[in-house]
Amino acid sequence: xxxxxxxxxxxxxxxxxxxxxxxxxxxxxxxxxxxxxxxxxxxxxxxxxxxxxxxxxxxxxxxxxxxxxxxxxxxxxxxxxxxxxxxxxxxxxxxxxxxxxxxxxxxxxxxxxxxxxxxxxxxxxxxxxxxxxxxxxxxxxxxxxxx
Numbered sequence: 001x002x003x004x005x006x007x008x009x010x011x012x013x014x015x016x017x018x019x020x021x022x023x024x025x026x027x028x029x030x031x032x033x034x035x036x037x038x039x040x041x042x043x044x045x046x047x048x049x050x051x052x053x054x055x056x057x058x059x060x061x062x063x064x065x066x067x068x069x070x071x072x073x074x075x076x077x078x079x080x081x082x083x084x085x086x087x088x089x090x091x092x093x094x095x096x097x098x099x100x101x102x103x104x105x106x107x108x109x110x111x112x113x114x115x116x117x118x119x120x121x122x123x124x125x126x127x128x129x130x131x132x133x134x135x136x137x138x139x140x141x142x143x144x145x146x147x
Contacts, residue, residue, distance in 0.1 A: 009067045010036050029071075035088075035098055035135030036065075036073040043070045062093040076135075081121055084142030089130065100138040102127040 001021035006029075008017035013033025020028045026040035041047060044066060053061050056074070065073050075088035084103050090096025103121040110116050131138040139145065 008033055009069065009071065010034055010038070010065065010073045029073075030076060032136055032139065034073075034133075035076050035086075035138075036063075037076045038067070038071045038073040040071065042072045044072065045070070047072070059088055059090055059093070059096060063088060063096065078139070078142075078144065080142065080144065083144065084127070085123065086135070086138045086142060086144070097133065098131045098135050098138040100129055100131065100141045101125070102142055 001024065003018055003020045005015050006017050006019045007014050008031040009029065010017075010031060011034035013031055016033030017029050017031040020030070022028055022039060022041070028037070028039035030037045042049075042052075049072065053064075060074050060077075063075050067073060076086070077088070078086040082103060084101055086098060086100045088096055089099035101123045104124045106116055106120060106122055110122070111119075116122065129138075129141055131141070
């Protein structure tokens with residue numbers, strides 16, 4: 001069982017979706033074209049969406065969509081501690097975009113603050129950028145593709 005790159009079942013992006021095996025029967029999907037994610041277990045009528053969505057922001061619930069196989073797709077939220085965070089940001093499913101914020105290392109003084117216990121990085125609010133529907137640019141902005 002190995003990862004492979006496929007055409008996205010949600011947005012049809014050519015070779016833009018990573019398919020990762022969960023087990024011998026099911027896969028997870030993460031598209032770098034549309035920025036949405038799903039898996040074969042998240043199908044209408046077969047999955048407890050109420051419980052799953054209980055911790056999601058309203059925007060993520062509103063942006064949920066189904067593909068032709070009945071899988072539910074949600075926006076990805078990517079958080080890489082030493083690089084930054086990418087997330088869907090907006091007021092509604094009609095007014096949203098991809099946003100990203102970079103992280104910076106804590107100062108020695110901040111490391112002494114109990115609020116930052118065991119942390120090395122924090123989000124730098126000055127770096128918040130919006131990218132419209134261009135998920136790949138948001139990934140590039142935080143250095144997602146850099147080793």
